[in-house]
Amino acid sequence: MKFVRDIGAAGKIGLGTFLLFPTVFRSRDSRAEFSHQLYKTGISTLPVVTVVSLFTGMIMALQVGLELRRFNQEIYLGAAVMITLIREMAPFSCGLCLASCVGSAIAAELGTMKVNDEIDALRIMSISPLKFLAVPRVLALCVMAPLLAFYCCVVGTVGGGVVGATQLGVDFGQYMSSAIGIAERKDLFVGLAKALVFGWTIGVVAVSEGLGTKLGATGVGRSTQRSVIVNFLLILMLGYMITRLCYQ
Amino acid sequence: MSIIEFKGVSKAFDSVKVLDGLDFKVEKGEILAIVGPSGTGKSVTLKHIVGLLDPDRGEVTVEGKPRIGYLFQSGALLAWLTVYENVALPLKETTRLKEDEIDRLVRDALKEVGLEDAADKYPGEISGGMQKRAGLARAIVRKADIVLYDEPTSGLDPVTTITIHRLIKKLNRDHGITSIVVTHDIQGALHLADRIMLLKDGKAVETAKVDEFVHSANPAVQEFLTAMKGELK
Numbered sequence: 373m374k375f376v377r378d379i380g381a382a383g384k385i386g387l388g389t390f391l392l393f394p395t396v397f398r399s400r401d402s403r404a405e406f407s408h409q410l411y412k413t414g415i416s417t418l419p420v421v422t423v424v425s426l427f428t429g430m431i432m433a434l435q436v437g438l439e440l441r442r443f444n445q446e447i448y449l450g451a452a453v454m455i456t457l458i459r460e461m462a463p464f465s466c467g468l469c470l471a472s473c474v475g476s477a478i479a480a481e482l483g484t485m486k487v488n489d490e491i492d493a494l495r496i497m498s499i500s501p502l503k504f505l506a507v508p509r510v511l512a513l514c515v516m517a518p519l520l521a522f523y524c525c526v527v528g529t530v531g532g533g534v535v536g537a538t539q540l541g542v543d544f545g546q547y548m549s550s551a552i553g554i555a556e557r558k559d560l561f562v563g564l565a566k567a568l569v570f571g572w573t574i575g576v577v578a579v580s581e582g583l584g585t586k587l588g589a590t591g592v593g594r595s596t597q598r599s600v601i602v603n604f605l606l607i608l609m610l611g612y613m614i615t616r617l618c619y620q
Numbered sequence: 621m622s623i624i625e626f627k628g629v630s631k632a633f634d635s636v637k638v639l640d641g642l643d644f645k646v647e648k649g650e651i652l653a654i655v656g657p658s659g660t661g662k663s664v665t666l667k668h669i670v671g672l673l674d675p676d677r678g679e680v681t682v683e684g685k686p687r688i689g690y691l692f693q694s695g696a697l698l699a700w701l702t703v704y705e706n707v708a709l710p711l712k713e714t715t716r717l718k719e720d721e722i723d724r725l726v727r728d729a730l731k732e733v734g735l736e737d738a739a740d741k742y743p744g745e746i747s748g749g750m751q752k753r754a755g756l757a758r759a760i761v762r763k764a765d766i767v768l769y770d771e772p773t774s775g776l777d778p779v780t781t782i783t784i785h786r787l788i789k790k791l792n793r794d795h796g797i798t799s800i801v802v803t804h805d806i807q808g809a810l811h812l813a814d815r816i817m818l819l820k821d822g823k824a825v826e827t828a829k830v831d832e833f834v835h836s837a838n839p840a841v842q843e844f845l846t847a848m849k850g851e852l853k
Contacts, residue, residue, distance in 0.1 A: 401712060493696035496670050497710040504713065
């Protein structure tokens with residue numbers, strides 16, 4: 373029963389934030405808040421995303437490169453790394469970074485506001501928490517997730533190239549031309565669309581958990597934890613579903 | 621003339637009954653203090669007035685469409701906004717007033733609660749008493765007709781408590797604001813209120829003018845006053 377209620381609440385927030393997106397651009401204050409959320413979502417997570425994507429590309433290049441070398445096919449290393457990154461690993465690792473860094477912070481922030489009566493205070497002032505708090509955060513995630521996924525792909529590919537050149541004897545230029553040659557427009561669009569869906573999901577789940585917080589500090593911890601776990605699971609499931617839908 | 625009326629209001633949370641057929645009226649322009657032991661539904665009563673909670677049974681009537689301000693126990697200020705921005709928030713988000721008009725109203729409200737000098741400070745940089753005063757400025761900035769105070773002096777030192785009491789009285793006297801004060805502080809309630817209502821087991825066991833309340837023969841009132849005196853000692 374609680375599960376159904378949670379899904380209902382998240383659905384309401386998802387639909388509400390979608391319908392209220394234009395309100396972000398209506399006033400100077402809301403635009404400023406949106407810019408602030410863009411900064412918090414994108415710029416402040418950049419160091420984590422950089423390290424994660426760099427090592428993702430490096431590990432993939434090493435694992436795949438060693439196998440390709442057995443068949444003297446190292447020239448395809450760039451293609452293998454790029455295709456895995458652009459289709460799956462870039463949106464996936466970017467989604468995990470955003471869920472753990474930004475989603476958890478949103479759930480904790482809104483959860484703390486809930487237990488401190490700040491959400492009720494907004495409602496009493498006739499200010500919609502959905503419009504005032506959820507929309508700028510969810511929209512910032514929707515904008516930044518595809519950009520970060522693209523960045524992830526670039527950094528991961530370069531990381532893979534460095535490993536290929538230094539440890540597998542693959543020429544960096546050859547690696548890059550193999551990588552760029554394989555990527556199709558569809559792969560890019562699907563990868564970015566995945567990231568967009570992940571961004572929206574992370575935001576909606578985090579806001580839903582945060583606003584549903586009960587029982588003081590313990591409740592804030594529980595909401596934050598649930599936000600991360602639910603987001604991790606949804607990223608995996610949605611990733612598979614989108615891949616299944618787009619690559620049959 | 622009554623501005624708020626509760627008729628047989630009941631409310632339960634997970635089968636725990638908090639309000640059980642609560643009946644009372646609030647007269648326009650008065651200060652009503654709601655006292656009672658913890659967990660008797662004082663804050664829940666306030667939340668029914670502003671529509672944060674709906675009764676399971678019974679009816680809550682608020683006459684006309686009054687502007688209602690609410691002072692939370694914690695102040696409930698947004699941590700990332702300055703005191704000025706917190707007070708300006710309801711005006712910016714819910715009205716189409718111009719910047720200079722908003723500025724005038726916010727400065728007036730801050731002056732009313734004596735916080736002109738703390739306008740640019742963040743809630744984390746000011747004391748608990750100042751946070752409550754800032755919360756009060758936010759509650760009245762839209763020219764509230766009714767202000768609901770949820771434990772306005774809990775956790776405050778005696779001097780700040782007196783300051784808050786004076787403020788509540790001043791707002792009531794100067795602007796005719798109807799006030800409902802939920803409090804544990806019986807001394808404060810006696811000093812502040814026109815009438816006092818004692819809540820027990822989700823019911824109003826006594827509602828009377830201060831003098832009558834103190835001398836009430838109702839055993840629940842005497843028991844509560846005795847317990848409070850013991851606590852004060």
